[in-house]
Every structure is written in structure tokens, then in C-alpha cells.
Amino acid sequence: MAYDWSGNTVKEKHDDWTVVVMVAVVALVLLVTIAPLRLIKAASPQHVIETSAAEIRPA
Numbered sequence: 001m002a003y004d005w006s007g008n009t010v011k012e013k014h015d016d017w018t019v020v021v022m023v024a025v026v027a028l029v030l031l032v033t034i035a036p037l038r039l040i041k042a043a044s045p046q047h048v049i050e051t052s053a054a055e056i057r058p059a
Helices: 016-043
Strands: none
Touching: none
16 A cells, blocks of 8 residues: 555556556566467477487497
8 A cells, every 4th residue: 555645545546658568568478488389389290200219329
């Protein structure tokens, strides 16, 4: 809660630009978290290469 000079509680005012900035930040966070997941899903290979039969031998 916010208080005025006499100690009374007052409702905080949010300016329009504050709301715009908050919406922009939320949109950027969603974009940053969702975009890589979509790229990974789109770029995933259609076939699986079997690697369990390969042997690693020391030189």
C-alpha cells in the first residue's frame, strides 16, 4: 500500500507507459521461452541413427 503525506492509504496509480512496458516484457519472455522449443521441434530429424552397436576402442 502507498501512503500520502498525512498517513492515509491511497491507491497506487499505474501510468499507461508502465502497463505497456510490463506487457512488452511479458511478451519478450514468452517469445524467448517458446521460440527455441518450436525451432527444436521443427528441426528434429525424422529418423533415428542407431549408435548402440558402435564400439569405442582406444588408439
